[in-house]
Amino acid sequence: MPQNDGRCGWYETLPAPLPAQTLQGEVTADWVVLGAGLAGLAAARRLAELQPHASIVLVDARRVGFGAAGRNSGFIIDLPHDLNSHSYTSDKSKDRNVIQLNRGAIEYLRHLVTTHAIQCDWREQGKIHGAVEPHGIYALEMFAKGLSALNEPYRELGSSAMKAITGTDFYLAGLHAPGAVLVQPAALVRGLAATLPENVRLFEDTPVRSIGIGKPHILVTERGQIKAPRMVLANNAYAAQFGQLGFRSRLLPVYTYGSLTRPLSPVEKTELGGEDSWGLIPADPMGTTVRRMGDGRICIRNSFTFDPKLHVSEGRLKEVRAAHQRSFARRFPMLPGVDFEYTWGGALCLTRNGGTPFGEIAPGVYSAVCQNGLGLARGTISGKLIAEYALGFESELLSIMLEQAKPACNPPEPFLGLGVRSTLAWKARQAGKEL
Numbered sequence: 001m002p003q004n005d006g007r008c009g010w011y012e013t014l015p016a017p018l019p020a021q022t023l024q025g026e027v028t029a030d031w032v033v034l035g036a037g038l039a040g041l042a043a044a045r046r047l048a049e050l051q052p053h054a055s056i057v058l059v060d061a062r063r064v065g066f067g068a069a070g071r072n073s074g075f076i077i078d079l080p081h082d083l084n085s086h087s088y089t090s091d092k093s094k095d096r097n098v099i100q101l102n103r104g105a106i107e108y109l110r111h112l113v114t115t116h117a118i119q120c121d122w123r124e125q126g127k128i129h130g131a132v133e134p135h136g137i138y139a140l141e142m143f144a145k146g147l148s149a150l151n152e153p154y155r156e157l158g159s160s161a162m163k164a165i166t167g168t169d170f171y172l173a174g175l176h177a178p179g180a181v182l183v184q185p186a187a188l189v190r191g192l193a194a195t196l197p198e199n200v201r202l203f204e205d206t207p208v209r210s211i212g213i214g215k216p217h218i219l220v221t222e223r224g225q226i227k228a229p230r231m232v233l234a235n236n237a238y239a240a241q242f243g244q245l246g247f248r249s250r251l252l253p254v255y256t257y258g259s260l261t262r263p264l265s266p267v268e269k270t271e272l273g274g275e276d277s278w279g280l281i282p283a284d285p286m287g288t289t290v291r292r293m294g295d296g297r298i299c300i301r302n303s304f305t306f307d308p309k310l311h312v313s314e315g316r317l318k319e320v321r322a323a324h325q326r327s328f329a330r331r332f333p334m335l336p337g338v339d340f341e342y343t344w345g346g347a348l349c350l351t352r353n354g355g356t357p358f359g360e361i362a363p364g365v366y367s368a369v370c371q372n373g374l375g376l377a378r379g380t381i382s383g384k385l386i387a388e389y390a391l392g393f394e395s396e397l398l399s400i401m402l403e404q405a406k407p408a409c410n411p412p413e414p415f416l417g418l419g420v421r422s423t424l425a426w427k428a429r430q431a432g433k434e435l
């Protein structure tokens, strides 16, 4: 079950939500969607849009925005972002398909945010990639080459341009890619949930304990059950908990972590300089993501750990917080008194080959699970497209989604844990100052 892995700054700095509607007793519906993250919210909405007379139940173990959908760094990324590649890119046709899917997600979210006036600090300002080490600079050169080959616009930034944006002279080189959107992620998903069509019933704080696959499917919760002939799984890394669905041997639940400072004072803002709002992705995928928010807070994200139990200890959070402090101090030596108000962890769902188990996995059971770490765009488009697929629609985007690789099988334990942990440790060492 999703746990309290630290206190997430994005969620905690929003006003407290209205009391949750939890499930009591038995509910029947035409559709049930399990998980109200990006994928589940998009799937429930799209089913409701396409079938206005159908009843749809959307169920989540926690409040909307409490899980990874509200814990991420808020980059809605349009370009290829292969975490296993040192230049983020792969081959041209694969990259073009990924861009099309991601832009489909951004278009859909832009439409929803604008139509429903969702207050989520939506900023179409692109992202900066920052390099600190020679291998980071080389990775940016390769990324630039890949983008040129794809005819994608970008701007190379020297060290003084990087300082003008970020206020720090830590970065030796950078690259600005204009298509990414930055958001306050918890505000985005809360806004999406608050504006769902009327034929969607949302139950929060309602963990699903077991699933019976059949006619209908039966989802058993603490105080009730949901019966529906068709089900969409959008519970990401947690899908492995339901052994009969076959995800356990294919998904890799990996944690990553964020910390958020208090707002900088006017004097600290002057000390720092730079622009009021920017988002930086490290040149090395194992490095540190940094965002400066319009309200003067700074968010740091780094560290990856393999946690199949989907829960991290207080001790781990303390270690990560100390690592975040070190990364912060290296970048912002002019801000010695600035501490973090919040530190948290969240579960990513990866597969060994970057594949995705999208589609019908059993009669009447559809999967939009596993976004390989990039759920703001990929989760949204997986959710939207799984609804269209389940209703028999056809489109170019859906064909692209169906062509994506299926997830590779994991080796058995203890080899899996040993392999993933040693790879993460080795890559973290290689990242050097990019961390």
Ligand SMILES: Cc1cc2nc3c(=O)[nH]c(=O)nc-3n(C[C@H](O)[C@H](O)[C@H](O)COP(=O)(O)OP(=O)(O)OC[C@H]3O[C@@H](n4cnc5c(N)ncnc54)[C@H](O)[C@@H]3O)c2cc1C
Pocket: 001, 002, 034, 035, 036, 037, 038, 039, 040, 059, 060, 061, 062, 067, 068, 069, 070, 071, 072, 073, 074, 075, 076, 077, 206, 207, 208, 209, 234, 235, 236, 237, 238, 239, 255, 256, 257, 258, 301, 345, 346, 347, 348, 349, 368, 369, 370, 371, 372, 373, 374, 375, 376, 377, 378, 379
């Ligand atoms: C620190 C951090 C930074 C990140 N930064 C970015 C970023 O900048 N850009 C980006 O694109 N991605 C980022 N990610 C990844 C992104 O958050 C995920 O890929 C995304 O949330 C996946 O969306 P999802 O809807 O598939 O799954 P989730 O958001 O994980 O939603 C799954 C939902 O299922 C619910 N659930 C699980 N089990 C049950 C159950 N038994 N019963 C009921 N409900 C259940 C959970 O409570 C959860 O709400 C980041 C992640 C983290 C942790």
